[in-house]
Amino acid sequence: MKELFPIKQVNGFIFSMLLTVVALSVYFLDMSFELGMTILLITAFVQAAVQLVIFMHAGESEDKKAIYTTTIYGLIIALVTVFGSLLAMVWGYM
Amino acid sequence: MKINNTQPLEYSTEQNQLNILGFWVFLGAEIMLFATLFTSYFVYENRVGNGPSGAEIFELTPVLIETILLLTSSFTIGLAINAMRLNRKKAMLTFLAVTLVLGLAFLGVEIYEFTHYYHVGATLQTSAFTGMLLTTLGTHGAHVTFGLVWGLFIFIQIKKNGLTPATTNKSFIFSLYWHFLDVVWIFIFSFIYLKGMM
Amino acid sequence: MEFFERFAVPHPSPLIYASMVAIGLVIIAIVLGITYFKKWGYLWNEWLTTTDHKRIGIMYIISALLMLFRGGADAVMMRFQTSVPENAFLDAQHYNEVFTTHGVVMIFFMAMAFVIGLMNFVVPLQIGARDVAFPRLNAISFWLYFAGAMLFNVSFVIGGSPDAGWTNYYPLAGNDFSTSVGVNYYNWALQISGIGTLMTGINFIATIIKMRAPGMTLMKMPMFTWSSLVTNVIIVFAFPVLTIALLMGTFDRQLGTFFFASENGGMDMMWANLFWVWGHPEVYILILPAFGIYSEIISTFSERNLYGYKSMVGSMVIISLLSFFVWVHHFFTMGHDALTNSIFSITTMAIAVPTGIKIFNWLLTMWKGKIRFTVPMLYSVAFIPLFTIGGVTGVMLAIASADYQYHNTMFLVAHFHNVIIPGVVFAMLAGLTYWWPKMFGFMLNEKIGKWAFWFLTVGFCFSFFPMYITGLDGQARRMYTYSEASGFGPLNMLSFFGAGLMAIGFIVIVYNVYYSFRYAKRGIGDDPWNARSLEWATHNPVPEYNFAIVPQVNSSEAFWDSKKKGHKLFRGDYKEIHMPNNSGLPVIMAGLFFVFGFSFVFYIWAGVIISGIGILACMAYRSFEKDHGRHIKVKEIEETEDKFGGAK
Numbered sequence: 001m002k003e004l005f006p007i008k009q010v011n012g013f014i015f016s017m018l019l020t021v022v023a024l025s026v027y028f029l030d031m032s033f034e035l036g037m038t039i040l041l042i043t044a045f046v047q048a049a050v051q052l053v054i055f056m057h058a059g060e061s062e063d064k065k066a067i068y069t070t071t072i073y074g075l076i077i078a079l080v081t082v083f084g085s086l087l088a089m090v091w092g093y094m
Numbered sequence: 095m096k097i098n099n100t101q102p103l104e105y106s107t108e109q110n111q112l113n114i115l116g117f118w119v120f121l122g123a124e125i126m127l128f129a130t131l132f133t134s135y136f137v138y139e140n141r142v143g144n145g146p147s148g149a150e151i152f153e154l155t156p157v158l159i160e161t162i163l164l165l166t167s168s169f170t171i172g173l174a175i176n177a178m179r180l181n182r183k184k185a186m187l188t189f190l191a192v193t194l195v196l197g198l199a200f201l202g203v204e205i206y207e208f209t210h211y212y213h214v215g216a217t218l219q220t221s222a223f224t225g226m227l228l229t230t231l232g233t234h235g236a237h238v239t240f241g242l243v244w245g246l247f248i249f250i251q252i253k254k255n256g257l258t259p260a261t262t263n264k265s266f267i268f269s270l271y272w273h274f275l276d277v278v279w280i281f282i283f284s285f286i287y288l289k290g291m292m
Numbered sequence: 293m294e295f296f297e298r299f300a301v302p303h304p305s306p307l308i309y310a311s312m313v314a315i316g317l318v319i320i321a322i323v324l325g326i327t328y329f330k331k332w333g334y335l336w337n338e339w340l341t342t343t344d345h346k347r348i349g350i351m352y353i354i355s356a357l358l359m360l361f362r363g364g365a366d367a368v369m370m371r372f373q374t375s376v377p378e379n380a381f382l383d384a385q386h387y388n389e390v391f392t393t394h395g396v397v398m399i400f401f402m403a404m405a406f407v408i409g410l411m412n413f414v415v416p417l418q419i420g421a422r423d424v425a426f427p428r429l430n431a432i433s434f435w436l437y438f439a440g441a442m443l444f445n446v447s448f449v450i451g452g453s454p455d456a457g458w459t460n461y462y463p464l465a466g467n468d469f470s471t472s473v474g475v476n477y478y479n480w481a482l483q484i485s486g487i488g489t490l491m492t493g494i495n496f497i498a499t500i501i502k503m504r505a506p507g508m509t510l511m512k513m514p515m516f517t518w519s520s521l522v523t524n525v526i527i528v529f530a531f532p533v534l535t536i537a538l539l540m541g542t543f544d545r546q547l548g549t550f551f552f553a554s555e556n557g558g559m560d561m562m563w564a565n566l567f568w569v570w571g572h573p574e575v576y577i578l579i580l581p582a583f584g585i586y587s588e589i590i591s592t593f594s595e596r597n598l599y600g601y602k603s604m605v606g607s608m609v610i611i612s613l614l615s616f617f618v619w620v621h622h623f624f625t626m627g628h629d630a631l632t633n634s635i636f637s638i639t640t641m642a643i644a645v646p647t648g649i650k651i652f653n654w655l656l657t658m659w660k661g662k663i664r665f666t667v668p669m670l671y672s673v674a675f676i677p678l679f680t681i682g683g684v685t686g687v688m689l690a691i692a693s694a695d696y697q698y699h700n701t702m703f704l705v706a707h708f709h710n711v712i713i714p715g716v717v718f719a720m721l722a723g724l725t726y727w728w729p730k731m732f733g734f735m736l737n738e739k740i741g742k743w744a745f746w747f748l749t750v751g752f753c754f755s756f757f758p759m760y761i762t763g764l765d766g767q768a769r770r771m772y773t774y775s776e777a778s779g780f781g782p783l784n785m786l787s788f789f790g791a792g793l794m795a796i797g798f799i800v801i802v803y804n805v806y807y808s809f810r811y812a813k814r815g816i817g818d819d820p821w822n823a824r825s826l827e828w829a830t831h832n833p834v835p836e837y838n839f840a841i842v843p844q845v846n847s848s849e850a851f852w853d854s855k856k857k858g859h860k861l862f863r864g865d866y867k868e869i870h871m872p873n874n875s876g877l878p879v880i881m882a883g884l885f886f887v888f889g890f891s892f893v894f895y896i897w898a899g900v901i902i903s904g905i906g907i908l909a910c911m912a913y914r915s916f917e918k919d920h921g922r923h924i925k926v927k928e929i930e931e932t933e934d935k936f937g938g939a940k
Contacts, residue, residue: 111502112425112498112502112503113426115498115502116426116494116495116498119493119497119498119528122528122529123490123494123528123529123531123532124532126529126530126532126533127532127533130532130533130535130536130537130566130569131536133566133569134536134540134562134566137559137562137565138551138557138562141557141558141559142557143550143555143557143558144556145556145557218543218547218549219547219548219550221550221556222549222550222551222553222556222557222558223557225543225549225551229549243912247912247915247916251915251916260918264915
């Protein structure tokens, strides 16, 4: 039975639940927008990293370089798209 | 078909390794797909027109239930892959079934959520904001629905053919897909709901 | 009757009726011809159901050439219409439709297909692989592209063509201003072929990363393969953006949302934003493979290895990243603050640096080389100065404040044709001529090819250089006519003259294919150009398994080494070769996608539901299907190799 619940994954699960609770603090506690966003950004990206490394085994195969490159490349372009569009459509648009 | 026994079954043939790498690349494309949806959502977030704003329609309880369901299902599909690698077919099928049931429950709560939005007058045709909100959630929900059917097919195939290089490969790829949907949900949870209710 | 009224063309003219008749007759002729020659079985077994990357590549190229003539006819009509002031050959509506379809057809269905076609044919050969990573998926990619292309072309005779420009800006493309189903066609045709393109991207990344011949490290890949890898990375990250943008456009037009509307929170410029987030990388999706082709050709015909291999690779990787950082330069005039425009202005100019490096590398490759001016080399040599002019005017356009003057003028039209024609079109023609013997076993006639080259190059200069001047003088693009007093007449006439020369050039190319097919020498050997990379190491034409023995590689020019330095490419004995089976599923699925798209365009929900279920059923069938491919026995390989004149 024990081998069906490896400690690494159980810990990962508990950790991801904890991150959710931390993220919830922005709802229950009174805080500034900037602080709230900082907390959300940190918890969301840590959560994503937990999934990627612990659950998705991103680094286990011989193709891990290609896999990490794809993910990071995608992430960079995704962020550029989000913030570039916000700049063009909201912040920098009079 | 050459089978390499030093690797887990899902990696054991060349085609299997190609499938897994190819799916990772596909997930890269999915990152951009959802990034585009998020981009649009952020641009439309405050463009509510005559419709309600996010703060007016979001409800924490169903969202929290959805989050817990999906996070747990992500955990159980991970356990399913672990069981698969131990060659425990029955345990693997149990965990897969639990995952699918949790996914189904998630979908049920999401449908409840959508009817709630409908009742408070937030539909696809209300404003750019509500339209984008429902499109983003809907795209994620459609992915989950697709995943449920796909997972069911894999369940049937493992039941019928056992843990072979082909079925384990499919299961592993399915698990990648499922974890990815969980990651997307975390971002929806954080940057659509929590940010909107903050 | 009411049901059928929606299929009528909203602005019929004799020209459209004539096309309807012509299309009908051509279809009947093709069907009768195939039936008469009893070729249905051959067509189905050897081509429609094939999963062979070489055949899929050839089908892509044939489709691309067909689309080239469709888009080219549009171009000639536009140049004819504007050749004199106040011309009445086309009215405003038809002119709108013609420039829209010209743009869409040329970018999506000609250039993309041509690029992907050459990639399909060449890349697996260059890396010494037997096929792509997912042969079945490759067939689906092609057929989805084909279904999209056909759906788009159907709009011409059923329901009306899109007329909001290839950029399809809102609110013009919204229901209020585009009342026909044209823009629905645009959305669905591009959506369907876009899914196919995305799959191609995934397929080739996996192929290039995992299926290279032993010894071929990443930095020993031929340059065209490198450019294909980078291109496919851009495809994978750019096309999902188009998918969402088109989805939002479809929702707006067909499901009543307000994303790009002017009311209820909608924002019309958001379409432009998303379109160009995809659209600018798309430019590099087209040009990078062209760079790769030029690199191969210039090095082959200068008989020198490529100068600055590492900087070539590095500059492409940088271009691929930067291509996602610049899109706002397409709408500098939207009304951003100075900071925003400056940021995107600078990132745009930065792209000139890696591109410049590549230009110098090509020049230095030719430096002191033994240059042979074959047709492919002529295109490559003409490309360098012409493309540089296009690049320099691009930097002019990148200056945000000056862009207010150029925006939406013929100057812009001149600029992007100046990069696309000598950049992409010349590269495709050069690549096609270069790899033609590998595809068909004979060479295209050099003399006729040179005639075509001169017609195209001179025609290009006459067509587009005048537009720089009229553009700076203020001639707006996409206007169906202009007054005599504007003084644009003579230069536009010159453009029309140039377009005529280009049309002759393309006709000469068609004649060349016919002439060479009939008279060209067969049995030209495996390496007619004295080339350098692996695709020339196998037989001519290529056997279905590509290489009887997987080659061993030690440099980016393994084949050259085997000719000059005694490197042994093929070591060991024949072994059984595993090959994928043919499948009819991709054709059937693409057919269902066509029905799905067509039904959605016309709001025929029953059709949408039935074909949608059909598509899902195909996927379910595939999930349960057991297809392990087949094996070619050693004896069979021996026989084939003997037929080709001995083992290699």
